[in-house]
Amino acid sequence: MPDSGHRRRCAGGSRARAPVARPAVAPYTYRMTDIRVRIAPSPTGPLHLGTARTALFNFLFARHTGGTFIFRLEDTDQARSTEAFELDILEGMQWLGIRWDEGPGIGDEPERGAYGPYRQMQRLPRYAEAAAKLLAEDKAYYCYCSPEELEAERHRQEAAREPSRYNGRCAHLAAAERAAFDAEGRRPVIRFRIPERRVIAFDDIVRGHVEIDTNALGGDLVIVRSDGTPLYHFTVAVDDAAMAISHVIRGEDHLSNTPKHILLFEALGVPIPQFAHLPLILNPDRTKMSKRKSQTAVAAYRAEGFIPEAFVNYLALLGWSTGTEEEVLSEAELIERFNLSTVNSAGAVFDRERLIWLNGQWIRRLAADDLIDRLRPYVAGELAAGRIDWLPTDDEMHALMPIIQERLPTLASIGDLIGFIFRNDVDADVALLVPKRWDAATTATGLEAARATIAETGKGSWDAHGLEEPLRRLVEDRGWKAGDLFMAIRVAVTGRTATPPLFDTMVALGCGRTLARLDRAIEKLAGQATPNP
Numbered sequence: 278m279p280d281s282g283h284r285r286r287c288a289g290g291s292r293a294r295a296p297v298a299r300p301a302v303a304p305y306t307y308r309m310t311d312i313r314v315r316i317a318p319s320p321t322g323p324l325h326l327g328t329a330r331t332a333l334f335n336f337l338f339a340r341h342t343g344g345t346f347i348f349r350l351e352d353t354d355q356a357r358s359t360e361a362f363e364l365d366i367l368e369g370m371q372w373l374g375i376r377w378d379e380g381p382g383i384g385d386e387p388e389r390g391a392y393g394p395y396r397q398m399q400r401l402p403r404y405a406e407a408a409a410k411l412l413a414e415d416k417a418y419y420c421y422c423s424p425e426e427l428e429a430e431r432h433r434q435e436a437a438r439e440p441s442r443y444n445g446r447c448a449h450l451a452a453a454e455r456a457a458f459d460a461e462g463r464r465p466v467i468r469f470r471i472p473e474r475r476v477i478a479f480d481d482i483v484r485g486h487v488e489i490d491t492n493a494l495g496g497d498l499v500i501v502r503s504d505g506t507p508l509y510h511f512t513v514a515v516d517d518a519a520m521a522i523s524h525v526i527r528g529e530d531h532l533s534n535t536p537k538h539i540l541l542f543e544a545l546g547v548p549i550p551q552f553a554h555l556p557l558i559l560n561p562d563r564t565k566m567s568k569r570k571s572q573t574a575v576a577a578y579r580a581e582g583f584i585p586e587a588f589v590n591y592l593a594l595l596g597w598s599t600g601t602e603e604e605v606l607s608e609a610e611l612i613e614r615f616n617l618s619t620v621n622s623a624g625a626v627f628d629r630e631r632l633i634w635l636n637g638q639w640i641r642r643l644a645a646d647d648l649i650d651r652l653r654p655y656v657a658g659e660l661a662a663g664r665i666d667w668l669p670t671d672d673e674m675h676a677l678m679p680i681i682q683e684r685l686p687t688l689a690s691i692g693d694l695i696g697f698i699f700r701n702d703v704d705a706d707v708a709l710l711v712p713k714r715w716d717a718a719t720t721a722t723g724l725e726a727a728r729a730t731i732a733e734t735g736k737g738s739w740d741a742h743g744l745e746e747p748l749r750r751l752v753e754d755r756g757w758k759a760g761d762l763f764m765a766i767r768v769a770v771t772g773r774t775a776t777p778p779l780f781d782t783m784v785a786l787g788c789g790r791t792l793a794r795l796d797r798a799i800e801k802l803a804g805q806a807t808p809n810p
């Protein structure tokens with residue numbers, strides 16, 4: 278075990294935060310009970326960072342306004358929905374600290390809320406009832422067109438360069454025609470009538486006034502499949518109405534769906550919620566961030582050692598800002614300042630460097646014990662992977678906090694930062710050991726002199742200042758460049774050229790291990806310096 282002393286430079290003070298001017302945020306004028314918002318993920322993939330951002334904006338909006346935040350699982354795509362994805366989504370949201378007031382998995386309860394169930398597969402009778410109402414009012418109809426017929430029509434439209442839309446063949450079937458199809462054994466879908474040549478206009482809280490022509494919607498919309506299962510546009514409208522959703526806050530990719538939903542709300546005779554479409558999240562090259570091209574699974578960021586405080590802070594700034602220079606914001610500060618109407622409509626570029634920077638900022642704000650707890654699995658992972666030879670004790674980790682806390686970008690980079698301390702040996706590469714201006718013999722001489730100085734220092738105190746002073750004197754006396762000797766020492770004791778500050782590093786390593794590593798490097802250099810006979 279390292280025999281490091283306990284006298285170290287004091288790192289205190291650097292964590293103090295300068296006071297920042299707090300801007301006044303215009304209060305919302307909504308009545309508290311008006312606001313009901315929701316996140317409605319489909320468990321057809323792991324929690325995506327876009328979904329996490331949407332969930333967070335809903336959560337912040339609800340908390341800021343004193344509203345209610347609902348979690349609804351849109352699991353009607355049974356072929357692609359899995360329990361594992363559902364778990365990943367729930368766990369990811371819990372890890373982020375995004376808490377819902379109604380929905381599945383609250384505390385020990387399987388679900389909570391007066392508007393349940395919150396899984397769409399448990400709401401099938403409600404969709405059937407709504408479909409029956411639309412059929413009875415002739416706002417929807419049975420369509421018997423087979424997939425082959427629809428495909429053939431699509432090809433024809435393509436060839437004729439016509440826009441792709443349902444041609445309305447079954448829109449006005451007589452009872453006898455329907456009976457004939459039934460007799461053939463055809464199983465119909467239900468289509469919702471989309472009016473032609475109508476402009477659907479709405480005022481989006483983020484995007485402003487939006488107008489979409491119903492002719493662009495592809496014709497009458499299938500709302501129930503031939504096997505009786507309802508489809509997304511239909512379930513979303515039925516549920517948003519049934520759950521009294523006041524504001525639909527979701528990604529911009531849903532903007533073109535909104536007119537369909539508005540038409541469905543109208544047809545169902547229910548109030549139309551307000552809409553806020555959040556900007557897309559973009560790669561640095563401004564292409565849409567997709568799971569094929571980029572790391573989009575929240576779990577992957579978690580595994581890398583981003584901490585939730587930082588990740589939430591970062592997500593909040595994807596498309597929104599306080600309008601000031603403030604960047605490091607706690608959940609409470611985000612809730613206090615969040616304002617849906619200041620969300621940007623332009624695409625939000627995902628800037629990994631900024632995320633890493635924020636993570637570092639948040640790591641600095643953690644209490645030492647908390648950080649040590651969070652690092653434990655990552656340190657254990659280093660041991661399991663054979664990159665360190667033993668687990669540091671909590672005391673050792675505490676002693677290393679001045680080195681760690683100011684420098685650690687992610688929890689997973691702990692091995693890179695301090696792993697060399699917890700190895701029996703480092704195998705310093707001679708090519709790295711010998712500084713550019715020196716040869717092997719000079720380096721060996723330099724390290725021997727340094728070793729003697731360090732050994733002498735070690736008899737007294739073992740702290741960074743106590744090490745630095747005599748080594749600087751040595752460099753001066755010999756007319757060396759400090760950078761050369763210090764780099765050789767650094768490589769000898771860590772095996773690497775980039776480490777935390779050299780003297781802190783030696784303090785952490787302890788006197789005995791520092792000297793042993795210097796000896797080993799000197800031996801290696803001696804082997805190099807002696808020409809083979």
Ligand code: GLU
Pocket residue numbers: 316317318319351513526527531
């Ligand atoms: N299930 C949809 C999705 O995951 C919900 C979209 C919406 O918020 O309306 O994209």
